[in-house]
Amino acid sequence: MLPESLTKRFRREPKVRERWTREDVYRQIGIQIFLLIVLVVVAFPVVWILSMALDPRGLSKPEGLTLIPPGASLDSFRKVLFEPFQLLCTGQTDDTCMHFAGLLKNSLLVALGTAVFAVGFGASAAYAFSRFKFIGRQAGMMGFIVLLMMPSTGLLAPLFVLLSQIRIADEPLRSTLMGLAIAYAAGALPFAVWNLKGYFDTIPRDLEEAALVDGASTIKIFYRIILPLSAPAMAVTTLFSFMTGWTEFILAWVFLDNPQRFTLAMALRSMQGQFTTPWPEFAAMSILMSVPILFLFFALQRWIVSGLTVGSVKG
Amino acid sequence: MVAKAETATRIKRPSYWRRWWRNLKKSLGPWAYIAPAGLIMATISFFPQAFQVWLSFTDFKAKNLRFNLFDSGTWERFGPDIIGLDNYQRILQNDLNIATYDFLRTLGFNVTWTVVNVIFHVLFGLAIAMVLNSKHVLGRRFYRAIYVIPWALPAYISALTWANMFNPDFGAINQLFGLNIDWIKDASAPIGGILGWLPWAFYAVLVANTWLGWPFMMVVATGALQSIPTELYEAADIDGATGWQKFRHLTMPLIRPAMVPAIMLGTIWTFNQFNVIYFISRGGPVGKTEILVTQAFKLVFENQLYGVAAAFSIVVFFILLIITLMQNRLTRATESYDVA
Numbered sequence: 001m002l003p004e005s006l007t008k009r010f011r012r013e014p015k016v017r018e019r020w021t022r023e024d025v026y027r028q029i030g031i032q033i034f035l036l037i038v039l040v041v042v043a044f045p046v047v048w049i050l051s052m053a054l055d056p057r058g059l060s061k062p063e064g065l066t067l068i069p070p071g072a073s074l075d076s077f078r079k080v081l082f083e084p085f086q087l088l089c090t091g092q093t094d095d096t097c098m099h100f101a102g103l104l105k106n107s108l109l110v111a112l113g114t115a116v117f118a119v120g121f122g123a124s125a126a127y128a129f130s131r132f133k134f135i136g137r138q139a140g141m142m143g144f145i146v147l148l149m150m151p152s153t154g155l156l157a158p159l160f161v162l163l164s165q166i167r168i169a170d171e172p173l174r175s176t177l178m179g180l181a182i183a184y185a186a187g188a189l190p191f192a193v194w195n196l197k198g199y200f201d202t203i204p205r206d207l208e209e210a211a212l213v214d215g216a217s218t219i220k221i222f223y224r225i226i227l228p229l230s231a232p233a234m235a236v237t238t239l240f241s242f243m244t245g246w247t248e249f250i251l252a253w254v255f256l257d258n259p260q261r262f263t264l265a266m267a268l269r270s271m272q273g274q275f276t277t278p279w280p281e282f283a284a285m286s287i288l289m290s291v292p293i294l295f296l297f298f299a300l301q302r303w304i305v306s307g308l309t310v311g312s313v314k315g
Numbered sequence: 316m317v318a319k320a321e322t323a324t325r326i327k328r329p330s331y332w333r334r335w336w337r338n339l340k341k342s343l344g345p346w347a348y349i350a351p352a353g354l355i356m357a358t359i360s361f362f363p364q365a366f367q368v369w370l371s372f373t374d375f376k377a378k379n380l381r382f383n384l385f386d387s388g389t390w391e392r393f394g395p396d397i398i399g400l401d402n403y404q405r406i407l408q409n410d411l412n413i414a415t416y417d418f419l420r421t422l423g424f425n426v427t428w429t430v431v432n433v434i435f436h437v438l439f440g441l442a443i444a445m446v447l448n449s450k451h452v453l454g455r456r457f458y459r460a461i462y463v464i465p466w467a468l469p470a471y472i473s474a475l476t477w478a479n480m481f482n483p484d485f486g487a488i489n490q491l492f493g494l495n496i497d498w499i500k501d502a503s504a505p506i507g508g509i510l511g512w513l514p515w516a517f518y519a520v521l522v523a524n525t526w527l528g529w530p531f532m533m534v535v536a537t538g539a540l541q542s543i544p545t546e547l548y549e550a551a552d553i554d555g556a557t558g559w560q561k562f563r564h565l566t567m568p569l570i571r572p573a574m575v576p577a578i579m580l581g582t583i584w585t586f587n588q589f590n591v592i593y594f595i596s597r598g599g600p601v602g603k604t605e606i607l608v609t610q611a612f613k614l615v616f617e618n619q620l621y622g623v624a625a626a627f628s629i630v631v632f633f634i635l636l637i638i639t640l641m642q643n644r645l646t647r648a649t650e651s652y653d654v655a
Contacts, residue, residue, distance in 0.1 A: 024451060031446055035458050038443060042462055045476050045526070048487050052479070121352035128349050134342035135335075140349060146636070147360045148583070155363045155628075156615065186359030189352055198576075218344065247469035265469075272475070279479070286472045297467035298460055305538035308577075 053077065053283035076280035080288065087270045088259040098259055098267065100288075106177060107246060107263040113181030114188060114245030115238045121185070122192030122237065123230075127222050129193065130200035131208075141197075148190035156254050159183060163255070174255050183251060188241040195308065199233035200226060235300050236307030243293060264289050370625035374398050377619040395622065402626035413618060415602025416610070422634070425606040427513075428521075429586045435525045436581060437574070440532025445566075447533075448540045459537070466530035474594040477523035481595065502600040516596040516604045524591045528584075532577060539573035540566070579642055586635065607631045 020028075054072040084097035128134075129141055163174035163183070173179035207229075208221050216224070227234065249265040256262060268289060271282045297304070329337070346353075373395035375382075382393035404410070409417055443462065447455060465473065480487040481498040489496060498519040504511045505518065543566070551561050589608045592598060598605035598613070611631060614624035 020451070027449075028451060028453065031449065031452055032454075034446060035443075035452075035454075039458065039461060041526070042464060044487070045473065045480060046464060046468075048480060049476050117355070121355060125349040125352040128345040132345035134345040135338055136342065136346070140353070143361075144356070147356060147364075155360070155367065159359065159363050182355060183359055186355050189356060193352065222348075243469070247471065249471075268472075282475075286476070290468050290472060293469065294464065294467050297463060301460060301463065304463075305534055305541070308535060308538065 049283045049286060052279050053287055055280055076284040077288070080281050080284045085267055085270070088262050088267060090259055098262055100264075102260070103262060103264045103267050106261055107265065109177050110181050110184065110252075110263055111242045111245035113178065114184040115241040117181060117185035118188040118192045118241035118244075119234060119238050122189050123196050123227065123234065124222075125189075126193050126196035126200055127226060130197045131218075131226075144190045144193045148194065156251065159251075160254060175257055175261070177261055180252055180255055181245060183255070184245045184248060185241070187248075188244045192237045192241060195237055196230065196233055199230050199307070203229050232303035232307035234307075235303045239296055239300055239304075242296070246289075246293060367625045367628060370395075370622055371402055371629050372397055372399060372626075373622045374401070375622040375625070377621075379621070398622075402623050403630070406623065406627055406630060411618075411620070411623065415598070415605065417602065421602070421605050421607060421610055424517075424604065425586060428517075428588075428604075428606060429582060431521060432524050432528060432585045432588075433578060433581050435521075436528040436532045436585075437578060439525065439529040440534075441536045441570075441574075443529070444533045444536035444540055448537065462533060463530045465527050466534070470527065471590040471594060473527055474523065474590040477519075477526070477591075478595045481519045481523075499596050500600055502603065512603070514600055514603050516600060520591050520595050520604060523595055524585070524588060527591065528581065531581065532574075535573055535577040536570060539570035542573075543569050579639070582638065582642065583635065586638070607634070 051072075053076050054074070056073050056075055081100045084094045084099055085103075086097060088103075089097040125144075129137065160174060163179050164172045166173040166179075168176065168178075173182075203226060207225050211221050211225060247265050249263070249269045252263055252266050253269065256266070264285075268282070268285050271277060271285065300307075373379075375395040379393050379395045382389050382395065407418055446452075447458060447462075452458070483489060483495075483497040483499075486498075488494065488498070496515055499516050501515045504514055506513070547565055547569075548561060551565055556564075586606075587608045588606070589612065592604060592606050592609050593612065596604045598609050607627075608631070611624055611627050614620050614627055618624075
């Protein structure tokens with residue numbers, strides 16, 4: 001039987017039907033008006049980008065504000081999904097250019113790699129910081145928090161030099177998707193350690209002590225007790241690390257030189273021209289890139305709140 | 316006698332070094348858990364940082380780019396000159412030959428930008444979380460799901476969307492409100508007086524980043540509000556407390572522990588909010604909305620002043636450190652409250 005503080009986290013609120021008074025109805029109308037106004041403000045940019053994607057005319061000659069533009073079509077989505085990206089080619093012909101599918105595969109590899117490295121290694125470090133007393137504990141934790149504050153844009157040049165030197169299978173680590181995932185994981189690790197440690201701290205020690213008496217090793221306690229009980233925090237940390245790998249493009253742009261390895265975020269960035277941007281295709285691409293993240297967010301929504309706050313509530 | 320006493324104590328308590336050694340051996344287990352993460356952080360974060368510190372004392376420029384730390388053959392020919400604290404001096408004295416560069420203005424704007432943003436994020440986030448947390452709300456789950464969209468969208472996609480919406484010719488904002496404002500290039504200030512130094516572009520990036528930032532605060536506040544037992548409010552009602560009193564003496568102290576770390580995280584994120592500034596205003600007009608990270612980025616990629624950029628990044632780091640320590644001190648000083 002789990003202690004009450006733990007079962008509470010996973011329990012849903014029971015639904016209770018009550019009789020509404022006239023006052024309740026008026027209050028409800030006020031609340032709904034307020035929430036609808038917020039809804040319009042939140043949704044407007046999303047609707048704007050949707051209507052941009054559906055607009056076959058481009059935006060060089062705007063004719064006022066129309067949510068569903070005349071002659072709306074899904075043509076820009078078709079173009080983005082199936083036509084080659086003319087800016088990302090290795091040779092002269094179209095079949096050497098990148099397609100959406102290839103970019104998607106690279107993006108998934110980088111994002112999943114980032115999540116695996118950041119959450120796997122982050123959870124292990126957070127466990128040590130949360131459960132053991134040892135020499136250098138304070139210094140180690142300070143190190144992670146200080147690195148969270150460092151602006152990363154300044155690190156590009158030294159990182160480039162360093163990862164060019166490490167060679168795997170006759171290729172510098174810098175120009176591989178693996179190298180990119182490791183670099184992103186380094187960016188995501190401080191938050192992962194900080195958030196997971198906060199959550200681990202709230203798990204009562206009674207469980208581990210019982211397991212210790214039964215002769216379990218610390219490693220076994222870690223992945224049989226701590227990890228399963230930290231599902232919300234693990235989910236949130238995975239989501240955020242995945243998002244880092246999915247959306248980052250500055251580092252990728254500097255590191256990767258083979259277009260065969262380019263990611264969706266880089267393709268989107270390459271559409272942003274100096275003078276002209278093909279807005280319908282740009283909008284379609286943005287939407288296609290956002291949908292998986294939104295889907296993950298909605299799927300994990302119930303856990304996001306507890307995964308982020310339970311650790312900090314206890315302090 | 317003295318010698319005998321010494322041996323006696325030695326038997327009772329092992330020497331300092333021996334105890335230290337024993338602790339060190341015990342520390343090996345925990346350090347093994349940290350090793351994978353620590354190794355990555357050491358190579359990807361810490362080592363480049365150290366390299367950056369060295370870089371900041373040199374005049375590293377584009378012509379030094381063939382310098383390779385791991386190839387001593389390049390040291391002689393391409394190595395930069397050590398110039399001591401020169402870079403730091405030039406940064407702080409605006410001696411860089413960049414027309415729009417002004418350190419104190421950038422710092423001042425960055426602090427203003429952060430404070431105004433975080434206040435708005437917390438106010439909107441908390442207010443909307445409280446409304447959504449009231450007793451009966453039809454469609455509560457629906458609203459909560461939709462409201463996290465600004466947070467869930469990749470930040471630079473939102474930033475570019477807002478940049479498009481603030482376009483003076485075809486942007487949604489001007490069309491919707493029938494305005495004719497050149498949001499980004501117009502250097503004049505819409506509000507005079509003490510706010511006279513903030514151009515239209517400031518309000519544009521503020522609107523965009525507020526749209527982007529409040530859902531995080533709402534999510535954290537929702538979690539904190541849900542953990543308050545309703546019995547407390549019922550007890551306050553019986554005692555005849557007003558709405559404000561309940562908020563001031565019940566809600567506020569009880570959501571504080573969750574909100575404080577969120578605000579600290581939000582402050583660091585907003586202080587370093589690269590996407591919104593870089594893609595909407597690009598720091599313009601004439602550098603008036605430049606923040607420190609966008610300036611650092613430009614020093615590397617537009618001006619190719621690597622040594623100066625390294626020194627700049629280190630100055631930014633110390634500023635962030637001071638802000639974090641101050642926040643820590645402030646929150647700790649006001650921490651002691653009694654729930655009962």
